[in-house]
Amino acid sequence: MNIKRFVLAFFALFLFIFGYETLVHGFLLTSLYQKTPTLWRDYAQMISYAPFNTMIMGFIALWLTFIFTQLFKDGGIVNGMRFGLYFGVLSGIQAAGAYYYLPISQELAFYWFGVYVIESLIGGYLIGLIYKK
Numbered sequence: 001m002n003i004k005r006f007v008l009a010f011f012a013l014f015l016f017i018f019g020y021e022t023l024v025h026g027f028l029l030t031s032l033y034q035k036t037p038t039l040w041r042d043y044a045q046m047i048s049y050a051p052f053n054t055m056i057m058g059f060i061a062l063w064l065t066f067i068f069t070q071l072f073k074d075g076g077i078v079n080g081m082r083f084g085l086y087f088g089v090l091s092g093i094q095a096a097g098a099y100y101y102l103p104i105s106q107e108l109a110f111y112w113f114g115v116y117v118i119e120s121l122i123g124g125y126l127i128g129l130i131y132k133k
Helices: 003-028 043-048 050-071 077-100 106-130
Strands: none
Touching (some): 003 106
């Protein structure tokens, strides 16, 4: 394993996830979240949990980068996109599946699926771009 490239890929993925999640959930989907206010913590509580959320994003970025380096030893953009697609569809299905147990709209479930597929494709691209032979 190329430690330097691993660390660079991990940090790039972490920064991307942090920015993407902030944009999507903090701005783009807020109108849909506001339709179900009883499901979510209030803003002050969310802010108080921000360090925990950031830590979780770090663990996700670290684990995904590790899995990529183990499954795609040659790295590269094509492998990164393939990895991102596989993981994105899985996480998108899981996120959209929340429709079953949460009283959210079908629209939000649909957006969650798309959001995670796109996030994972871009994340896979970044990892593959950095972690390559």
